[in-house]
Amino acid sequence: MNSLSEARVVTDPDVIDSYARDRTFLEPGKPLGVVLAASRDDVVTTMKWATEHRVPVVPRGGGTGLAGASVGTDGSVILSLARMTAIRELSPADEIAVVEPGVITADLDRAAREHGLMYAPDPSSYEISTIGGNLATNAGGLRCVKYGVTRDSTLGLEVVLADGRILNTGRRTMKGVTGYDLTGLFVGSEGTLGVITSATVRLRRAPAAPPATFAAEFGSLRDAGAAVSAIMAAGCQPSLMELLDRATLEAIDDWRNIGLEATTQAMLIGQSDAPDGQASVERMERICTDKGASFVAVSSSPEEAEELVGLRRLAYGAKERQGACLVEDVCVPRSVLPEMITAIEAAAARHGVRIATVAHAGDGNLHPVFIFEHGTLEPPAEVWAAADEVFTRALEFGGTLTGEHGVGLLKRRWLALESGPVASEVQHGIKAVFDPLGLLNPGKAI
Amino acid sequence: MNSLSEARVVTDPDVIDSYARDRTFLEPGKPLGVVLAASRDDVVTTMKWATEHRVPVVPRGGGTGLAGASVGTDGSVILSLARMTAIRELSPADEIAVVEPGVITADLDRAAREHGLMYAPDPSSYEISTIGGNLATNAGGLRCVKYGVTRDSTLGLEVVLADGRILNTGRRTMKGVTGYDLTGLFVGSEGTLGVITSATVRLRRAPAAPPATFAAEFGSLRDAGAAVSAIMAAGCQPSLMELLDRATLEAIDDWRNIGLEATTQAMLIGQSDAPDGQASVERMERICTDKGASFVAVSSSPEEAEELVGLRRLAYGAKERQGACLVEDVCVPRSVLPEMITAIEAAAARHGVRIATVAHAGDGNLHPVFIFEHGTLEPPAEVWAAADEVFTRALEFGGTLTGEHGVGLLKRRWLALESGPVASEVQHGIKAVFDPLGLLNPGKAI
Incomplete structure (x- = not known):
């Protein structure tokens, strides 16, 4: 690939295969090679070469995707942005940072915290996922409630187009309406x-004190769901509101022995990082009790809170x-x-499938995880x-x-159901x- | 226009002219007529007719635009959405509303408040501007700091395309990443x-108590600007942070006699609607004093606060x-x-032009208003x-x-400076x- 140094281009089949996978079960195709881009110029060179030779390009960040967007396809070149890891600028006064796509999400957050700021989006994978991958999927996370x-933290982008031209979008300011979005x-x-080769992202003030935290156990998943609806409707404004079902709790218990009670069908973990966080969490606690929680605890220490939220972050690993x-x-x-929770339970029962659900419950965002036998290439028919x-x-x-x-x-197989032909x-x-x-x-994607 | 009833089509030249203007000084062209759409079907009919006959269409809400986007052009049909005023749905549980484009912005906010919610975007024109116009310009406002x-309050849209087809975008949920945005x-x-014929918008919990408010007077505009920067950097998170310069204050004083001091060069009005709002406003007050404010008052009554913010909302009318x-x-x-404030003052002095500036200062968003003689069709050369x-x-x-x-x-004449050829x-x-x-x-626009 003309002006790319050899060190940037990988053609070893085993290495290619490792760069062709994400965190799904999907088997990749046979890509031609991997470009390990270290600069915007490398990306431009790659795209110009790809355009000249009509070769498909699969861009890739940390490879932590859960839908297959970065899975390598036959005859493609994989373009890894993982080595573009510079935080080019971090301005506490303007509360923005300019970052390259390979920056690990949690690293940006840590860099911001040194200035009393935070980078808010925190997908569960944030210790291994990249900003570029987060941008590509519009990643959510625990704090996004x-x-x-x-998208809500992205102000502007530098993008290399398919033909190698460079497009700058957006701005450095909090507001701006010049041109289409x-x-x-x-x-x-x-x-x-x-x-995407660079992003201008918005940082926010980090809360002054550690968040107040509660955890509640319920004898029924439905009760837990009702508690979430009631908490949100009461205007408690949690900064985190996670729901774990029995199957998820069992998977975590098997791994880390959390002393799971036999009657516990669901756990709700909530936080408030507001100045009146303690009072807010106590309101949430009372609502949980009203909705039939068998046990509710408001955490007294930051370490305990960290542990609870840490549990939630283990959920996916435990299921794997x-x-x-x-x-x-x-x-x-x-x-x-x-x-919706009832509907998921019904689907699991009807089709004899194991489903363990965690939810960013405050957003109504559920992650039902369909678990099937290790080593199976495709999920069996009943899972689908x-x-x-x-x-x-x-x-x-x-x-x-x-x-x-x-x-x-x-x-993609369900896309038409939601989008319709005009869209x-x-x-x-x-x-x-x-x-x-x-x-x-x-x-991919559309 | 085939299936549109005659009552919906206006061809009287005087009426057309009144629908062809916005709040700029721009002289409209000679449109063919005005369609007063009362339903999505009217919009579909209009667009199909326009496509068949190759007639340009200028959509229009309340006509409060400040950049000329809804100014009628020669040979066009003006499509007014002002009669589509239904709030089709308001769901307190999901904190969303589904509204037609002609709904007045403040009316939606009032409807939401009946359920303890609010519609956050509040352009200064919110008592006369429509949701459709707000969507078309991505309107900001005082609370958007x-x-x-x-855009941050818009979840989904129903849109009639140029050829009359109907496109549904987005969703009713808090999150969603199906397809492009x-x-x-x-x-x-x-x-x-x-x-746009319908929008699903996000509502938010209205604050439990009236906001705490401060007003500060400064002997220099620069000091006031420095106070804003310091307040934002200190993480005070105001829900409103407005800056008025001497020329703006004089215009208001001429109209409503607010007892403006001779030495006051700028006024800053700030609010916090957070649960600890009073403490937050007191912090802002201290910062203003540190930055040299000649007078700072924390308002003790909601009426007083309402009056102060009301003053700010009068600024544009006072200048007109x-x-x-x-x-x-x-x-x-x-x-x-x-x-930037200094640069505006320098430009006014250099070109001998009268500029009165108000700013949504917490966002860095300044509105320098260039005032020139009534009855002049175009701003004089020195204004440009x-x-x-x-x-x-x-x-x-x-x-x-x-x-x-x-x-x-x-x-448009400056657009290329910001966007560049690729964008x-x-x-x-x-x-x-x-x-x-x-x-x-x-x-228009691009």
Whole structure:
């Protein structure tokens, strides 16, 4: 690849294969090679070469995707942005940072905290996922119930287009309406419109004190869902509101022995980082009790709180120990959270499938994880049937197929149900404006 | 126009002229007529007719625009959405509303308050502007320093495309990443991509108590700017932070006699609606004193607070009494607010032009209002020269031409300075996807 040094291009088949996978069960195709881009110029060179030779390009960050957007396809070049790790600027006065796409999400957050600021979006994978991957999927996370998703923290982008031209979008200011919102268009586009080489992101003031935390155990998942709806309707404004079902708790208990009670069917973990956080959490505690919680504790120490939230972050790893996982990501209007939980339980029972659910419950965003036998290449038919039922019910409830993971390869089969033909035509029209040869991550997202 | 009843179509030239103007000084062209749409079907009929006959369409809400986006052009049909005023749904449980574009912004806010909720975006015109117009310009407002702009409160849209097809974008849920962000693309597109006939907007919990308020007077505008930067950097999180310069205060004083002191060069009005609002406002008060405020008062009554904020809302009307106004809208990174204020004063002095500035200061969003003689059709050359200097400096400071008013007709002459050729080409490409015949609001925005 003309001006790229050899050190940047990998053609060893085993290394290629490792760069062709994400965290799904999907088997990759046979890409031609991997470019380990270290600069914007490397990206430009790669895209110009790809355009000249009509070679598809699969951009990639940390490879922690859960929908297959970064899975390598036959005959493609994988473009890894993981080595572009510079925080080019961090301005405490303007509360912004300018970062390269390979920066690990939690590293940016830590850099911001040194100045009393934080980077709010925190997908569960934030210690291993990159800002570029977060941008590509418009990642959510635990804190987004209060602070919004990745798009809400993105002010501007530098993007290399399919033909190697450089596009600057957005701004450094808090507000701006010059031209169409190209920044928002790239966020969540899963590498199909261009390759992000730099992002100007918004930082926020870090809360002055550690958050106040509660954990509540319920004898029924429905009661826990009802408690969430009541907490949100009461205006408690939690900064975290996570729901774990029995199957998830068992997976964590098997791994770390958390002393799970036999009668506990669900756990709710909530936090408030507001100045009146303690009072707010006590209100949430009372609502949980009213809704039938068998046990509620308000945590007295930051360490205890950290441990509780840490448990939640272990949920996905705990399930992966038990089998191969199809991690789903439906989002419904908050008021129907209990009904959606019931629908997931019904789908599991009807199809004889194991489903363990965690939820960013304050957002109505559920992650039912379909667990099947390790070593199976594809989920068995009953898993797809149960997933199909879950998606159909979510859409019936006014929900969406994906709250934060993206469409990737996994959700394309249901896409038409949600989007309809006019939106689909428009989206393909937009794709053609940016990538007329269809070289950027073909077959993904739309 | 085939199936539209005659009552919906206006061809009286005087009435057409009144529908062809906005709040700028711009003289409209000669439109063919006005359609007073009362339903989505009326909009579909209009767009199909316009496509068949190749007639340009200028969509319009309350006509309160400040950049000329809804000014009627020669040979066009004006499509008024002002009669589509239904709040189709308001769900307290899901904290959303589904509204037609003609709903007055403040009416939606009032409807939400009946359920303990609020609609956050509040442009100064919110008693006379419509949700549709707010969406078209991605309107900001006084509260957006805390709650974000119109785009941040928009979840989904129903849009009639140029050819009359109906496109549904977005969702009813708090999160969702299915497909490209078409919702964000339409918000701020100034009627050039489609006609919004319904919007699903996010409501928020209204604060439990009235906000705490302070007002501070400064002997220099620069000191006031420095106080704003210090307040934001200290993490006070105001829900309103408005700056008024001497010329603005004089205009208000002339109208309403507010007892303006001879030495006051600037006033800062700030609020906090947080649970610890009183403490937060007292911190802001101390910072103002540190930065040299000549007088600071923390308001003791909601009525007094309402009056202070009411003063700010009068600023534009007060200036209109003094002359014709070119209302500008630059936004800069917060840290350079004092420098930008100085640059505006320098431009006024250099070109001998009267500029009165108010600012959503917490966002770095300044509205320098260039006042010139009533009855002048176009601003005189020195006004354009001063405006040119203000825009150039704002861009040099890393700012943008327009924080919340949009580009319309007025800012097109500076657009290339900010956007550059690649962004411009991409934006015209997107326009062609939605409106291949170029019928929707041609010559505006991009």
